[in-house]
Amino acid sequence: xxxxxxxxxxxxxxxxxxxxxxxxxxxxxxxxxxxxxxxxxxxxxxxxxxxxxxxxxxxxxxxxxxxxxxxxxxxxxxxxxxxxxxxxxxxxxxxxxxxxxxxxxxxxxxxxxxxxxxxxxxxxxxxxxxxxxxxxxxxxxxxxxxxxxxxxxxxxxxxxxxxxxxxxxxxxxxxxxxxxxxxxxxxxxxxxxxxxxxxxxxxxxxxxxxxxxxxxxxxxxxxxxxxxxxxxxxxxxxxxxxxxxxxxxxxxxxxxxxxxxxxxxxxxxxxxxxxxxxxxxxxxxxxxxxxxxxxxxxxxxxxxxxxxxxxxxxxxxxxxxxxxxxxxxxxxxxxxxxxxxxxxxxxxxxxxxxxxxxxxxxxxxxxxxxxxxxxxxxxxxxxxxxxxxxxxxxxxxxxxxxxxxxxxxxxxxxxxxxxxxxxxxxxxxxxxxxxxxxxxxxxxxxxxxxxxxxxxxxxxxxxxxxxxxxxxxxxxxxxx
Numbered sequence: 432x433x434x435x436x437x438x439x440x441x442x443x444x445x446x447x448x449x450x451x452x453x454x455x456x457x458x459x460x461x462x463x464x465x466x467x468x469x470x471x472x473x474x475x476x477x478x479x480x481x482x483x484x485x486x487x488x489x490x491x492x493x494x495x496x497x498x499x500x501x502x503x504x505x506x507x508x509x510x511x512x513x514x515x516x517x518x519x520x521x522x523x524x525x526x527x528x529x530x531x532x533x534x535x536x537x538x539x540x541x542x543x544x545x546x547x548x549x550x551x552x553x554x555x556x557x558x559x560x561x562x563x564x565x566x567x568x569x570x571x572x573x574x575x576x577x578x579x580x581x582x583x584x585x586x587x588x589x590x591x592x593x594x595x596x597x598x599x600x601x602x603x604x605x606x607x608x609x610x611x612x613x614x615x616x617x618x619x620x621x622x623x624x625x626x627x628x629x630x631x632x633x634x635x636x637x638x639x640x641x642x643x644x645x646x647x648x649x650x651x652x653x654x655x656x657x658x659x660x661x662x663x664x665x666x667x668x669x670x671x672x673x674x675x676x677x678x679x680x681x682x683x684x685x686x687x688x689x690x691x692x693x694x695x696x697x698x699x700x701x702x703x704x705x706x707x708x709x710x711x712x713x714x715x716x717x718x719x720x721x722x723x724x725x726x727x728x729x730x731x732x733x734x735x736x737x738x739x740x741x742x743x744x745x746x747x748x749x750x751x752x753x754x755x756x757x758x759x760x761x762x763x764x765x766x767x768x769x770x771x772x773x774x775x776x777x778x779x780x781x782x783x784x785x786x787x788x789x790x791x792x793x794x795x796x797x798x799x800x801x802x803x804x805x806x807x808x809x810x811x812x813x814x815x816x817x818x819x820x821x822x823x824x825x826x827x828x829x830x831x832x833x834x835x836x837x838x839x840x841x842x843x844x845x846x847x848x849x850x851x852x853x854x855x856x857x858x859x860x861x862x863x864x865x866x867x868x869x870x871x872x873x874x875x876x877x878x879x880x881x882x883x884x885x886x887x888x889x890x891x892x893x894x895x896x897x898x899x900x901x902x903x904x905x906x907x908x909x910x911x
Contacts, residue, residue: 443574444549446472448775449563451555451720452583454481456752456764458539460581464772465546472575473548474555474565476719479539481585482753483761485532490607491627493528495793497521498634502795509832519635522610551575556721557582561747564721579747579775582727582735583764584720586713586753591619593679599688600680600707603628613637613706617690619677621648623792625710626660630794633667640670640702642677642692649792653804655819655839656859663796663835675700680707715754732756739782740774741767749774763788789871791864796836799867802855802874805841813854814844818903822860826891836860838896840870842880842904850880850904856897866894880904 448464450457453475461473478485497519504517543550553567561580565573588602596605603624614637618629621643633639641648641664648664648671649657664671675692678699682688690707693699715733722729726744728736735750737743743750749771752764766783773780792798802808808815822828822836836859842850856870873883884905888898902908 443576444472446470446549446575446577448472448579448581448772449555449561449575449577450474450581450583451557451563452481452581452585452752452754453477453479453539453550454583454585454752454764455483455761456585456768457481457581457583458543459765460583460751460768460772461548462542462546463769464775465548467772467776469772469775471546471548472551472563472577473543474551474553474563474575476552476554476568478536479543479550480532480536482587482713483764484535484539486604486607488761489535490528490532491603491624491631492793493531494524494607494631495627495795497524497527498631499795501636502634506832519612521612521635525608525610528607554719556719557725557727557748558721559724561745577747579749581768581771582717582720582743582748582750582754583752583768584716584754586759587716588709589712589714591677591709591711594619594677594707594709598682599686599705600709602709606706606708609706613704615687615704616640616706616708617642617702617704618708618710620710620712621645621650621671621673622710622712623649623794624712625708626664626792626794628708628710629664629669630667633664633669634795638668640672640704642675642690642702643671643673644676646674648673649798652798653800653839653855653857654806655837656798656800656804656857659796659836659859660794660798672700713753713759717754730756740780741771742774757783757785758788758790760788760790784875787871787875789867791867793864796833796860797863798859799863800855800857801867801871802853803841804855804857805839808841808854815854816842816844816848816850816904818842818850818900820896820900820903822893822896825893825896827893827895828861830891831861833861836863838863838900840880840897840900840904849906852877852879853883853901858897860893860896862893866897869894869897 447469449472451474461471464471507514551565553565556564612635616632616637618625621641677692680688680690687705690702734756741749751767753759789801819839823834828834839857841855843852845851853873883901888895
């Protein structure tokens, strides 16, 4: 065990693998590697769990669940329950979120201790010879080395000029510390994160406006799926302004601000709001990795350059997660971490199939998919057969009172015109993030429509919709 004391250097130690960054990619690599018998070190400058657990996925979804409860209470009379007016105590919501996060962070720490992963609480800087200098949080320092190094330092929110953090201007980091519900909210950016925050605050009673520079929100989604979300948002009275540029804001003495926006080369509009959520994506955070004297390459966008096995240009040094130019999803970081450990162990792993990873957006209604959408499949040169089924005819959806949405399956068209291999499964509606697994497996196992149609779905269930959509692609069905 290393001995530490303020301003005193720690005796050097050697590990099989040193991981810099304790987010999803980093801590999963440390735990997975330890389970395989490797001596692992994990360097994290903040709390274990990284952005996902502390300032991203988990706290944001905790807020979304509070919004869901509020939505259920508001509609309880539909189920014969007279609940009166629901009042939101968002300070209590914040306490609940913090409790969930603290419990999960503690759990990771306990697992690291149980598997004898050496955790260094400090900033790790990589130098030549796979040497990592750690500036410890307590003022001491450590120099550790590894047969292999994994860089997993994650990402931070992107900012836009004129919208510096502070007061009513927030990124996804600051908005998760709110202990009240703002009356009027502008969300700059209509991507996945922006739509999740827009959905949350609208359901909690805020007056929400989305400001998006592209022609539509959720760009890249299958058109049929995106249309469902947009229609639902409009029912929630979320104002959606697309094709607009945000040019600045003017704060007032009372703490709110006026946002200026408009189309390029067009007239400017003004919007008075109490809070602005800047949600224009995240950038890789390689700022404190050092890398001097190594062959690790960082491209012009800030991503560490890797090959299909996440290997950098420096022998024995890997990079995973948001630090590299792959989908910024926690579960992709997990997959990359396993890939790297297997490569270190010489187990000849298969590279991650990034075009087939599962995607999930937790706004209301939820969105989930794997594989290409209809337009994307056609652009890739496929002749396709498509089937869609709406949730409005699904018995479980009607019981839940959640009938917005659909399941859509894109399959290869066979020479005789029938449907063959399933290329993509796209869903929008109630709990589709929990339903995608069947579609994900179908896409990744390159299953055919006829093969999947043999499997039975439970009744009544939301997953029946996937089964019925597959059955339709066989040319026969009994529903819809």
